Amino acid sequence: EAQVTQNPRYLITVTGKKLTVTCSQNMNHEYMSWYRQDPGLGLRQIYYSMNVEVTDKGDVPEGYKVSRKEKRNFPLILESPSPNQTSLYFCASSPLGTASEKLFFGSGTQLSVL
Amino acid sequence: AQSVTQLDSQVPVFEEAPVELRCNYSSSVSVYLFWYVQYPNQGLQLLLKYLSGSTLVKGINGFEAEFNKSQTSFHLRKPSVHISDTAEYFCAVRNSGAGSYQLTFGKGTKLSVIP
Numbered sequence: 001e002a003q004v005t006q007n008p009r010y011l012i013t014v015t016g017k018k019l020t021v022t023c024s025q026n027m028n029h030e031y032m033s034w035y036r037q038d039p040g041l042g043l044r045q046i047y048y049s050m051n052v053e054v055t056d057k058g059d060v061p062e063g064y065k066v067s068r069k070e071k072r073n074f075p076l077i078l079e080s081p082s083p084n085q086t087s088l089y090f091c092a093s094s095p096l097g098t099a100s101e102k103l104f105f106g107s108g109t110q111l112s113v114l
Numbered sequence: 115a116q117s118v119t120q121l122d123s124q125v126p127v128f129e130e131a132p133v134e135l136r137c138n139y140s141s142s143v144s145v146y147l148f149w150y151v152q153y154p155n156q157g158l159q160l161l162l163k164y165l166s167g168s169t170l171v172k173g174i175n176g177f178e179a180e181f182n183k184s185q186t187s188f189h190l191r192k193p194s195v196h197i198s199d200t201a202e203y204f205c206a207v208r209n210s211g212a213g214s215y216q217l218t219f220g221k222g223t224k225l226s227v228i229p
Contacts, residue, residue: 004157031215040123042204042221043158050215058216090157096215101146101165103217105157 002027006091006106013081014114021076021109023091029104030096032074033058034066036087037108043090049074050096081113116141118207120220127195128228135190135223137179137205147188148206149179150219158204164188165210175199200227 004025013019025032033048035058045058049068063085065077074093078085088110092103121136139145146165150158162173169181179190188205205220 033217035219040221042120043219045217045219048215048217056216059218092157101163102160103150103158105159107157 002104004091004093004104004106006089006109008109009107010110012112012114015082016080019078019081019111021078021089021091021111023074023076023106024072025074025093025104026072027093027095027104028071029093030071031094032068033092033094033103034064034074034076035090035092036060036085037090038087046076046089081111083113085111086113087111116145116207116209116216116218118205118218118220120203120205120223122223123221124224124226126226126228129197130194132193133191133195133199133225135203135205135225137188137190137220139186139188139205139207141186141207141209144210145207146210147179147181148217149173149177149188149190150204150206152202152204152222154201161190161203195225195227197227197229199225201225 007022030051034046035043044060047066049055091106094103117140119138127133148163149161152158164171164181172178202222202224208217
């Protein structure tokens, strides 16, 4: 089954404790992206990647890191989480090429930073 | 830079009534436009997209949207809604230039269908 898999689904942590949210897709998509969703703010793009070793900042990259060492994986790293990073996070992927442009979303990771 | 404004944060509508969810965008270049839907406790899924060609775009579940370049709008419509359409709807835009893949979402419109 074609899917984007995020783990964990829920995560509670404390300020300053490094964490990684994993994202994996099995559709051989070139494009992957991370978003955070906050009430009243919609989805805001954190980082995106157009292929292996190619990443770029979205609208709200501060406090986050990403890497794209393999095509299927795009982990989101919070080196020193803070309470303002409490949010619902979504990973998404898409093939490149406008004719096939469609984001496939994971189920989300609800992060709480205490 | 591009931006998206969804003019209504919440839209209540009776079952079988028509609905329009409004979206306006801002960009200095040509754009691609999208509508995504998010059902409770799920990720987003694509409803429809405008890339080029006909300005009236039809999507899944009976939804359609019309691209209006002069008014920089991409409103979503459905002639008769069902209870199952209750969800949050997001309009999104990205520049159509090659190599430009930054996608910007609006803040969302919560559609509540009343029995």
